[in-house]
Amino acid sequence: MGFSCGLVGLPNVGKSTIFNALTAAGARVDNYPFTTIEPNVGVVPVPDPRLDELHKLFPEKKKVPTTLQFIDIAGLVKGASEGQGLGNQFLAEIRNVDAVVHVVRCFEDPDVVHVDGTIDPKRDIEVIETELLLKDLETVEKRVKSLASRVKVGDKAAKAEYEFFERVRQALAQGQHIREITIHEHERPFLKDLNPLTLKPVLFVANVGDEGENEYSREVQRLAAERGTIAVIIRGRLESEVYEAADTDEERRAFRKELGIEESGLDALVRAGYEILHLVTFYTIDGPEVRAWTVPKGTHAPQAGAKIHTDFAERFVQCEVARWDELVREKSLARLRELGHLHRHGEKYEVQDGDVIHFIVA
Ligand SMILES: Nc1nc2c(ncn2[C@@H]2O[C@H](COP(=O)(O)OP(=O)(O)O)[C@@H](O)[C@H]2O)c(=O)[nH]1
Ligand SMILES: [Mg+2]
Structure with a gap:
């Protein structure tokens, strides 16, 4: 198994559309928040020219690419960490992925309702980040409490862990993500079973309309850079249409060329993913x-x-x-x-x- 990426973002930003484009797996796409009640999971082969070259030496053998797993997680909304809009269920799904792919709406369309009325990447990104952070804060506060009572009864082994989580709690309370906190080698094991959301590497996807890059997607790229990561620009709807209109990769390539899409969304995302995830x-x-x-x-x-x-x-x-x-x-x-x-x-x-x-x- 390759690694798993959970697509997160507000409702109606184009997560399922992008999931479709990426996996051609036929997730339901609808102009309706919370279409994705069941998580959609798609496993896609990673495009790899080096593997193609190696395979030419051994044409009698089977070529087996490595895979990437995408999970289309339904829309998070403000208050998800308190259970709004099926929030807890979705947050639990995010806990199980290796990386978060944060999809941001960068297309205007009066026919597609935005939960907050307007297109505003900065506000949207902050809503999602806040929910993930609040969930971690809740989890860490619970841990601090139970560790504190162990320290109180003289459990010496719990002391280092208590001090660590108290430091994490304070950082979270100030709006810092766990991935931004300095964690010493001996402290790493403390986080293992906790699997916090804000520790996971994040990649942004700017879902743009058919015309491509725009002022919103440039803003997402800026915001991604501020966070030490990158944003991939994907024309989600156009790319999913390419998948539906063509049967073979050959045809799709030709189609993309005609539309002026240099690199498929999957190729771009895989490249970015390998880089960010090391x-x-x-x-x-x-x-x-x-x-x-x-x-x-x-x-x-x-x-x-x-x-x-x-x-x-x-x-x-x-x-x-x-x-x-x-x-x-x-x-x-x-x-x-x-x-x-x-x-x-x-x-x-x-x-x-x-x-x-x-x-x-x-
Ligand atoms: N105009 C336009 N509509 C889009 C684009 N991408 C997605 N949509 C539409 O936005 C609506 C919501 O998309 P969906 O993928 O279901 O969003 P999700 O709630 O984030 O999974 C659907 O009607 C899509 O067809 C786009 O680039 N341009
Ligand atoms: Mg969806």
């Missing part, structure tokens, strides 16, 4: 498949192997690594071995983007 792709060519895998940067070889088989981590002995572009150039592992370009590494090896890895297990 993800890397490695490849395996063993057995009947040429396959791409996604892991966070800094993952050690045994843990990368565990993606393939859960017991690879324990059985790991060594791995043999080639670079994808060298393999494409020299055409075989045997040739790379002759050249001395096939490297053996142990369990401390950090997987690099573009590695072709053969795992040697006991």
